[in-house]
Amino acid sequence: MWLILVGAGLAGEWARQQIEPKIPTDFSAYTLGRNHGRLGLFDQDFGLWDNVDVGTTAALFLIGVPNAHAKITAIRSDTFDIGLDAAWHGYDLEKNLDVPGGYLTVVPIGWTASWVASPKFSLHFGSAWLLASARGEISLDQLGEGLAVAVGADLSSELASSLEDGGGLYAGANLSLTQTRLAMDYRINRRDAVVFQANTFVLLSGNISGGYATEDDTVEVGASAHIEKPLTEQLQGVLTLSWQFTWEHWYLRVGLPVPTKTIPLLWVPQAFEFYWTF
Secondary structure, eight states, X not given: OHHHHHHHHTOHHXXXXXXXXXXXXXXXXXXXXXXXXXXXXXXXXXXEETTEEEEEOHHHHTTTOOEXXXXXXXXXXXXXXXXXXXEEEEEXXXXXXXXXXXXXXXXXXXXXXXXXXXXXXXXXXXXXXXEEEEESSBOHHHHHHHHHHHTSOOOHXXXXXXXXXXXXXXXXXXXXXXXXXXXXXXESSSSEEEXXXXXXXXXXXXXXXXXXXXXXXXXXXXXXXXXXXXXXXXXXXXXXXXXEEEOSSEEEEEEEEOSSXXXXXXXXXXXXXXXXXX
16 A cells, blocks of 8 residues: 555656557457557557457466456447457366366357546446366266456355256356456556556356266256356346556556455455556
8 A cells, every 4th residue: 555655646747648548458448559569467469450459368377277368349439348258178077187178168248338528537338158067977076166366256056056956067158257357447647546456257147067977878868957046145246446557658557355255266366457558
């Protein structure tokens, strides 16, 4: 906190320049621009065109989750923009959790609208759908553990309550997680801003199958279930309040979660980011 206060007091020449309201942050609809790049702690991106960028999250490779993502600013105007984004995450359940033939794929797709209400204040809002598909002789606990790695939310108890027994998943699962997005940034000057973010999983839906297969894989016995389960009570929103520093080629966001039932692995990249742009 003392670093933020001292930094704000010693803002310097850069802070006195005209405020730039459309900084291409990860929570906005804005893209980097053609041939511009961003190398950060979490995300690494490159602009293919003025309104399209692609990238990856290198840190996820360290825990066995290959991934890629892309964003397009589909609608652009002076004060209102809409961005569409999509990603792909894979997780080898056979290698990491000893699930025979097991693999988990998560494909998040979503949209974000960014409204510049004034030179100092912007509002960003939208929603996302995380489409998860699992295969292999996987248990509900293993499926929940895999989702926790790939998505950041442990849904083991929610999945278990959807089937009467906790048998293996002989046919896998197809699930969808619905998420809401909200962010606000108040720009004090060119360099300093206060950022509030709230991301919440609101619904778990899809189909899962539980049971067992015969040794020759000719007969499958068990139960299947369709899930339609609100998550607002089990998983409250991930709320963070951060101080944002923006220089010509450097960006730093430092914050903390607002007291709530935070979701592991989600509040840290939401509250913290540091990257270099070129």
